[in-house]
Amino acid sequence: MSLQIFILGILCEGHRHPYDIKKMFKRESLAPEVRISDGTLYYHFEALTKQKYIERIMVSREENRPERTLYGITELGREALVEMIYKNFRSFKEVSDLYPCILFIHHVSRERVIGMLEDCIAAVNQKIQRFERIWNDVPPDSSEHPIVLNAKILQEHAMNRAKTDLEWLEKVLNRTKSIPS
Template identity: 40%
Template sequence: MSLQIFILGMLHKGDYHPYDVKKRIVQGTNNTVNVTDGNLYYNFEALLKKELIQKSQIIHAENRPDKITYSITAKGREVFKEEIYKSFKNAKSIRSLFAALPFIEYVDTKKLVFYVEEIIERFEKKLQELEERVLAAEFESVDPNFKLLMSEVITDSLQLEIRMFKKLLILLQNQ
């Protein structure tokens, strides 16, 4: 749904052709997100079938296929907001929010603050549990150096997520 959130967000700002949306995704992510034409047009069609977007203009040109721009519907605006809330509520990492973050101006940030506080609490609990059990017994046969490396990767990753969610929390609180 993250690509669909981005599409709905772009159409919330104005009418766009799918290729224009693709260009903005590629530019906005410094080419780190690979969006294929097939995936993009599939998602536009899915949103069209759900009546979340509609065709707004068809431009006819000689010797070229029609160029269709799309706009978001009232139903699409509501679903868009719900999907942003859902993406925050179910966030597994800070990266899982990248499609929603550019569009938080359209939702209640107080609600997002609540979700981020829950995420931080969940990650901190996970980190504490990990530190308490010292790496699981099923890794007893692993060389202690590799066990230490594995443990550090897991704890460092969790600590990074916690730090990033705390930064996000501050940004949201200052909105």
């Protein structure tokens, strides 16, 4: 998951401390397999600040506590978020790459994203067709060979995964189409 998209998207909703975003990321189980270290999180906050996508709003300090910096998104950051989302759709390889984009899809052009989702669906359909062609090219007399039998198990998994991805993308497309313009 693109942590920068997540940070910018959350900051579009309101000012936040980095630690609050880390807790939110984990609490909401948006990507439970992703580990975010404090170093990684603060690195991205610094990078986004240097790019002028976010800005420090306020620094506070409570007794016996470290400083807490509240961040907000800039107009440049809002524009960057939109471009990052579009870029992820354009470079689509895996469905999981689109997760942060889907969270913040309401920040981009509905019509443009519908077209991009249709492109993603077409790419997955092509992948399914490619899998089917490959398997159909296996000579029938080799179907009992151990490598072929093992390859069939792998192909079945890849095909099931691609079909699941296709179903999910179609749900996202239908959901996006149902959002009022």
